[in-house]
Amino acid sequence: SLLHSAQEIEKPIAGTSFPLQDVLEAQQFDRDLLNSIFEVAQQMEKVEKDSTSSRAHVLDGFLMATLFYEPSTRTRLSFESAMKRLGGEVLTTENAREFSSAAKGETLEDTIRTVEGYSDLIVLRHFESGAARRAAEVANIPVINAGDGPGQHPTQALLDTYTIQREIGRLDNIKVGLVGDLANGRTVRSLAYLLARYSGVKIYFVAPDVVKMKDDIKEYLDSRNVDWEESADLMEVASQCDVVYQTRIQRERFGDRIDLYNEARGKYIVDRKVMDVLQPHAVVLHPLPRLDEITIDVDTDPRAAYFRQAKNGLYIRMALIKLLLRGW
Amino acid sequence: SLLHSAQEIEKPIAGTSFPLQDVLEAQQFDRDLLNSIFEVAQQMEKVEKDSTSSRAHVLDGFLMATLFYEPSTRTRLSFESAMKRLGGEVLTTENAREFSSAAKGETLEDTIRTVEGYSDLIVLRHFESGAARRAAEVANIPVINAGDGPGQHPTQALLDTYTIQREIGRLDNIKVGLVGDLANGRTVRSLAYLLARYSGVKIYFVAPDVVKMKDDIKEYLDSRNVDWEESADLMEVASQCDVVYQTRIQRERFGDRIDLYNEARGKYIVDRKVMDVLQPHAVVLHPLPRLDEITIDVDTDPRAAYFRQAKNGLYIRMALIKLLLRGW
Amino acid sequence: SLLHSAQEIEKPIAGTSFPLQDVLEAQQFDRDLLNSIFEVAQQMEKVEKDSTSSRAHVLDGFLMATLFYEPSTRTRLSFESAMKRLGGEVLTTENAREFSSAAKGETLEDTIRTVEGYSDLIVLRHFESGAARRAAEVANIPVINAGDGPGQHPTQALLDTYTIQREIGRLDNIKVGLVGDLANGRTVRSLAYLLARYSGVKIYFVAPDVVKMKDDIKEYLDSRNVDWEESADLMEVASQCDVVYQTRIQRERFGDRIDLYNEARGKYIVDRKVMDVLQPHAVVLHPLPRLDEITIDVDTDPRAAYFRQAKNGLYIRMALIKLLLRGW
Numbered sequence: 001s002l003l004h005s006a007q008e009i010e011k012p013i014a015g016t017s018f019p020l021q022d023v024l025e026a027q028q029f030d031r032d033l034l035n036s037i038f039e040v041a042q043q044m045e046k047v048e049k050d051s052t053s054s055r056a057h058v059l060d061g062f063l064m065a066t067l068f069y070e071p072s073t074r075t076r077l078s079f080e081s082a083m084k085r086l087g088g089e090v091l092t093t094e095n096a097r098e099f100s101s102a103a104k105g106e107t108l109e110d111t112i113r114t115v116e117g118y119s120d121l122i123v124l125r126h127f128e129s130g131a132a133r134r135a136a137e138v139a140n141i142p143v144i145n146a147g148d149g150p151g152q153h154p155t156q157a158l159l160d161t162y163t164i165q166r167e168i169g170r171l172d173n174i175k176v177g178l179v180g181d182l183a184n185g186r187t188v189r190s191l192a193y194l195l196a197r198y199s200g201v202k203i204y205f206v207a208p209d210v211v212k213m214k215d216d217i218k219e220y221l222d223s224r225n226v227d228w229e230e231s232a233d234l235m236e237v238a239s240q241c242d243v244v245y246q247t248r249i250q251r252e253r254f255g256d257r258i259d260l261y262n263e264a265r266g267k268y269i270v271d272r273k274v275m276d277v278l279q280p281h282a283v284v285l286h287p288l289p290r291l292d293e294i295t296i297d298v299d300t301d302p303r304a305a306y307f308r309q310a311k312n313g314l315y316i317r318m319a320l321i322k323l324l325l326r327g328w
Numbered sequence: 329s330l331l332h333s334a335q336e337i338e339k340p341i342a343g344t345s346f347p348l349q350d351v352l353e354a355q356q357f358d359r360d361l362l363n364s365i366f367e368v369a370q371q372m373e374k375v376e377k378d379s380t381s382s383r384a385h386v387l388d389g390f391l392m393a394t395l396f397y398e399p400s401t402r403t404r405l406s407f408e409s410a411m412k413r414l415g416g417e418v419l420t421t422e423n424a425r426e427f428s429s430a431a432k433g434e435t436l437e438d439t440i441r442t443v444e445g446y447s448d449l450i451v452l453r454h455f456e457s458g459a460a461r462r463a464a465e466v467a468n469i470p471v472i473n474a475g476d477g478p479g480q481h482p483t484q485a486l487l488d489t490y491t492i493q494r495e496i497g498r499l500d501n502i503k504v505g506l507v508g509d510l511a512n513g514r515t516v517r518s519l520a521y522l523l524a525r526y527s528g529v530k531i532y533f534v535a536p537d538v539v540k541m542k543d544d545i546k547e548y549l550d551s552r553n554v555d556w557e558e559s560a561d562l563m564e565v566a567s568q569c570d571v572v573y574q575t576r577i578q579r580e581r582f583g584d585r586i587d588l589y590n591e592a593r594g595k596y597i598v599d600r601k602v603m604d605v606l607q608p609h610a611v612v613l614h615p616l617p618r619l620d621e622i623t624i625d626v627d628t629d630p631r632a633a634y635f636r637q638a639k640n641g642l643y644i645r646m647a648l649i650k651l652l653l654r655g656w
Numbered sequence: 657s658l659l660h661s662a663q664e665i666e667k668p669i670a671g672t673s674f675p676l677q678d679v680l681e682a683q684q685f686d687r688d689l690l691n692s693i694f695e696v697a698q699q700m701e702k703v704e705k706d707s708t709s710s711r712a713h714v715l716d717g718f719l720m721a722t723l724f725y726e727p728s729t730r731t732r733l734s735f736e737s738a739m740k741r742l743g744g745e746v747l748t749t750e751n752a753r754e755f756s757s758a759a760k761g762e763t764l765e766d767t768i769r770t771v772e773g774y775s776d777l778i779v780l781r782h783f784e785s786g787a788a789r790r791a792a793e794v795a796n797i798p799v800i801n802a803g804d805g806p807g808q809h810p811t812q813a814l815l816d817t818y819t820i821q822r823e824i825g826r827l828d829n830i831k832v833g834l835v836g837d838l839a840n841g842r843t844v845r846s847l848a849y850l851l852a853r854y855s856g857v858k859i860y861f862v863a864p865d866v867v868k869m870k871d872d873i874k875e876y877l878d879s880r881n882v883d884w885e886e887s888a889d890l891m892e893v894a895s896q897c898d899v900v901y902q903t904r905i906q907r908e909r910f911g912d913r914i915d916l917y918n919e920a921r922g923k924y925i926v927d928r929k930v931m932d933v934l935q936p937h938a939v940v941l942h943p944l945p946r947l948d949e950i951t952i953d954v955d956t957d958p959r960a961a962y963f964r965q966a967k968n969g970l971y972i973r974m975a976l977i978k979l980l981l982r983g984w
Contacts, residue, residue: 051717051718051719052717052718052776052981053717054717055716055717056717060383061379061380061381061382061383061384062379062380063379063409063412063413065405071759073749073752073767074767074770074771076749077721077747077749077771077774077775078774080747080774081719081747081774081775084719084745084747085719089412091405091408091409091412092420092748093401093404093405093422094422094749094750094751095422096401103399104576104617104619105617105619106616106617106618106619107624109624110616110617110618111402111617113635113638114402114616114635114638115402115405117635117638117639117642118405118406118408118409118642119405119409120380248760288762288766288770289760289761289762289766289767290762290766291760291761291762296763296765307769307770307773310769310770310773311773314773314774325380388711389707389708389709389710389711389712390707390708391707391737391740391741393733417740419733419736419737419740420748421729421732421733421750422750423750424729431727432904432945432947433945433947434944434945434946434947435952437952438944438945438946439730439945441963441966442730442944442963442966443730443733445963445966445967445970446733446734446736446737446970447733447737448708653708
């Protein structure tokens with residue numbers, strides 16, 4: 001299958017069009033496509049480094065609209081930096097839900113039909129699952145899903161996978177511990193989907209009882225013959241894994257049950273003791289923002305890769321924007 | 329008079345200065361000036377289309393400040409896209425009323441005197457009628473009124489008129505049905521003013537009783553010998569007109585009288601039945617945002633011109649910005 | 657000492673690096689550094705004037721992030737205009753406190769570590785004193801403090817000092833009246849620090865009793881042998897001074913004591929009567945926004961320099977941004 005023959009596939013030819021019209025969900029990406037995108041992302045490290053000595057012009061004259069119906073400064077700035085590092089320009093809206101005609105009752109589809117007239121690419125963050133797909137269905141320009149509610153956040157999944165590739169050097173034959181809020185965490189769910197593209201992957205789920213990984217992902221992994229197990233022993237998992245992917249327990253999911261939140265929150269903390277058992281080549285990732293689920297004394301450890309991971313978001317987004325607008 | 333001698337007027341000479349220092353109200357534009365602006369707007373279609381292959385430099389180094397005291401994402405993005413498509417740059421404020429020193433009690437005049445030091449052009453959206461004129465009186469740089477409360481929104485009026493020119497091919501000898509909230513609708517009032525610049529125009533007013541067109545406009549049309557009539561029969565009007573201009577019933581105008589709002593809202597809907605009687609060459613316009621006063625099954629009809637109309641806002645704004653900063 | 661030997665110091669050599677890595681507080685600037693920065697600021701007047709005929713490229717490809725945890729449109733637009741007038745680009749966030757991951761509990765340090773990956777310079781406005789220093793400690797790129805709560809606002813202090821230099825022609829041997837809210841006014845406190853760099857300075861404090869200048873500044877001025885006195889007679893002070901620096905009484909500092917606020921607010925007003933006793937060469941400054949502590953009939957007096965002062969903020973910020981990113 002496509003998933004096991006990367007070596008037989010020729011690289012995309014420069015100038016040919018990107019196979020995707022929009023970036024909507026992690027499932028759009030098979031391993032060949034991921035590999036090719038990751039090569040472009042790595043080239044983007046050089047484009048970015050050179051930008052202050054010689055501004056890039058690859059997207060000169062292109063205009064990206066960032067429509068954020070739900071504020072997310074980190075994601076928005078990452079996309080806008082990506083566009084500008086490539087020489088493109090940005091129209092921005094920080095809080096479209098409150099400020100736009102959506103407040104007057106306009107449908108998302110109507111907003112998209114208008115905004116596509118003003119730009120060449122739409123980056124959409126929305127509070128409703130499926131919003132990005134609805135936008136892409138009416139838009140005649142590319143749409144990138146920058147997170148749609150409990151749904152997808154595909155560029156985060158790509159940057160997570162890219163970070164493992166960059167930090168560990170491979171995506172086959174790795175052991176990954178997913179830690180924290182596995183029930184609500186959009187990122188760990190998408191990452192599990194993408195890891196299933198690779199062979200020899202073993203996934204450990206380490207989650208408080210109230211936020212355990214849901215069955216649909218477990219069944220999906222089974223269907224792809226991906227080995228997984230649940231564990232309550234973070235130290236044991238950390239000592240085994242190449243990657244410990246920690247996540248924040250999301251208070252907003254607990255409603256009035258602050259007691260449950262507090263119990264879940266303190267259960268699995270990545271601290272110096274965890275780092276002591278982590279293998280020398282292994283890394284700790286986190287999608288950020290972080291509260292106290294990774295203690296700050298871990299930050300100076302070279303295996304603390306979460307800020308490098310955030311930076312990789314820039315390269316992945318530069319790659320995707322360039323590919324959607326200019327092709328390979 | 330000026331209004332009837334377009335053919336005798338020479339075109340503006342390239343490089344000569346634009347006769348207006350600011351764009352404050354629809355009344356500033358006579359038919360010759362409209363015609364000349366519309367020619368520039370049409371050239372802007374090409375500038376925009378070429379922008380991604382060759383970025384425009386006509387406003388290189390120019391800086392526009394968009395001061396929005398009342399959020400309006402559609403209008404703001406349209407102006408900012410216009411500036412950027414011309415190669416200029418933008419300073420933006422999405423919600424100046426809440427975020428700026430206005431919250432500390434600073435006058436608009438003081439804000440303008442400061443912001444004019446940071447930019448070459450101010451686009452002002454404000455909640456008070458007359459704000460744009462007050463801004464223009466103190467500013468030494470051009471001011472464009474992007475809507476001042478119940479007052480004026482001249483670029484909307486220009487883009488509406490331009491759209492009729494582009495869609496119908498003329499502005500003389502046309503029949504236009506203005507439908508919906510004619511009492512509060514800033515756009516229909518301004519459009520009526522501009523249509524009075526042309527000859528052989530017939531205007532139909534189709535509005536629920538509580539939001540009928542006010543007498544001042546009727547008297548103005550009489551004074552310009554523009555033929556108008558009121559009608560309660562949307563089907564009949566639609567079958568006669570070249571342009572059906574539908575508008576949203578604005579709930580915010582009804583206060584507690586939700587019953588009146590609901591009655592007004594459902595009364596005149598542009599749906600497939602209306603489209604069935606509309607002439608083949610005629611078009612439906614709407615300033616957007618739309619709720620359900622045009623049903624979405626109308627969208628695919630080629631005579632549904634409202635998204636093309638929104639796009640024309642870009643070209644009109646490109647033309648005005650270019651003319652104010654660079655002349656003809 | 658360094659402070660008294662400007663004439664013996666050689667000018668910085670073009671291309672050498674700026675001695676500061678960050679701009680955090682007024683105390684970082686001695687008089688030689690101020691003089692050199694002011695020379696660059698004056699050159700920036702020409703760069704700005706030429707920008708629309710020939711866009712500057714000195715910061716082509718550079719990206720500045722404006723992180724404003726507390727809205728301040730005036731300051732934000734001034735910094736963003738400065739960056740764009742130099743040819744650089746901006747990532748902006750108007751209200752980071754509410755919109756960013758700070759709302760989810762992320763520390764400032766984590767936010768800075770992420771944003772530094774997306775930009776070349778961070779301009780930070782924050783509600784907590786010391787925030788800019790904390791940001792600078794973790795950032796590997798320059799940080800400019802654009803005001804941190806009751807703490808510092810060093811670019812305001814520099815632009816105030818630069819304005820006196822430009823308007824009066826010198827900073828030694830001047831008499832300056834500081835008027836209004838001297839207890840809470842960040843700007844007058846910073847200005848007092850900077851004026852202490854110069855010789856022969858005399859400072860008058862004219863403040864309502866409830867907002868008098870605090871002892872720490874008075875002691876600092878004593879330690880630098882700067883002559884100062886308190887006065888309740890604005891007319892007398894105005895007739896003596898080269899500079900009358902008026903400030904706004906800040907209502908937000910009075911809590912429920914509206915009576916005290918109203919009493920303080922009306923006490924010292926700069927009006928035509930004050931202008932009548934002001935010397936011909938003297939000027940009135942104000943950090944803006946202004947309420948009614950300077951009456952608007954003063955605005956047309958050529959000695960009303962507060963809007964020129966606001967404009968000088970652009971030149972000072974252009975100078976600092978250029979120096980931090982490119983050196984002398």
